[in-house]
Amino acid sequence: MMQREAKAALLERVEKLVLPVTQELGLELVDIEYLQDGGYWYLRVYVEKEDEDISLDDCAKVSNRIDEDVDTLIEEKFFLEVSSPGVERPLKKESDYTRFTGQKARLILKHKMEDSRNWTGVIERYEDSIIYLDVEDKVLEIPYSEVKKANLVFEFEDF
Numbered sequence: 001m002m003q004r005e006a007k008a009a010l011l012e013r014v015e016k017l018v019l020p021v022t023q024e025l026g027l028e029l030v031d032i033e034y035l036q037d038g039g040y041w042y043l044r045v046y047v048e049k050e051d052e053d054i055s056l057d058d059c060a061k062v063s064n065r066i067d068e069d070v071d072t073l074i075e076e077k078f079f080l081e082v083s084s085p086g087v088e089r090p091l092k093k094e095s096d097y098t099r100f101t102g103q104k105a106r107l108i109l110k111h112k113m114e115d116s117r118n119w120t121g122v123i124e125r126y127e128d129s130i131i132y133l134d135v136e137d138k139v140l141e142i143p144y145s146e147v148k149k150a151n152l153v154f155e156f157e158d159f
Contacts, residue, residue, distance in 0.1 A: 007034060013073055014043065021065045022047055027058060030085045031092055034078075041078035043070060046085040050099075054084045091150040097126035104153040107133065109146045120153060 011032050022029045030046040047062055048054050059082040067080060091097060091105060101123050109117045119142070121135035131142045 010034060010073065014045075014070055017069045017073070018045055018062070018066055021062055025058065025061055025065075027054070027062065031090050034074075041074075041076045043074065043078050043080050045080070045082045046089075047082060048084055048089070059083055087154040088151050091147075091152065094126070094129065094144055097123055097131050097144070100152060101125055104155060105133070106151055106153050107131070107142060107147055108149040109142065110148045111146060113140065113142065113146070117148075 011034060014032055014034070015029070018032065019029055027047045027049055030048055031044075032046070033042070033044040035042055035044075045062065045066070047059065049058070063080060063082040066082075070080060091100065104120065104122050106118070106120045109119070111117070113119070119133060119135055119140060121133040121140070124132040124134045124139055126132070126144075129144045131144060131147070133140045133142055
């Protein structure tokens with residue numbers, strides 16, 4: 001099992017390789033994961049375009065450009081996957097909260113706030129490192145530093 005520090009250092013090196021490629025292709029790097037699943041290691045790179053859907057071709061371009069370089073960084077045999085983060089995309093950066101203002105999000109906090117670590121609501125605004133989350137008509141002020149994990153919540157439209 002890979003140590004947490006070693007994994008974090010590896011992800012940082014992978015990010016330094018991937019960022020210039022995504023920027024050159026007009027894409028945004030959303031997240032990178034390196035994990036073991038069913039006995040196999042996976043390096044998952046999530047990319048998106050700000051105002052349009054990402055294509056399979058976009059993902060293939062990133063994969064082809066970084067494939068050999070990431071091979072030199074990782075000793076284990078692994079599978080490289082480049083994809084969209086999906087409709088329930090993770091919120092990783094502070095700028096994500098500004099970008100997705102008005103959208104529904106699920107936040108898991110490091111510590112309980114009002115007897116819960118799990119909150120789902122609409123991002124009302126983000127300022128001074130505080131997420132203003134509208135939860136059932138009350139607005140919670142959640143410090144960005146308290147967020148352990150967060151993602152958008154997709155809701156089906158009523159027809």
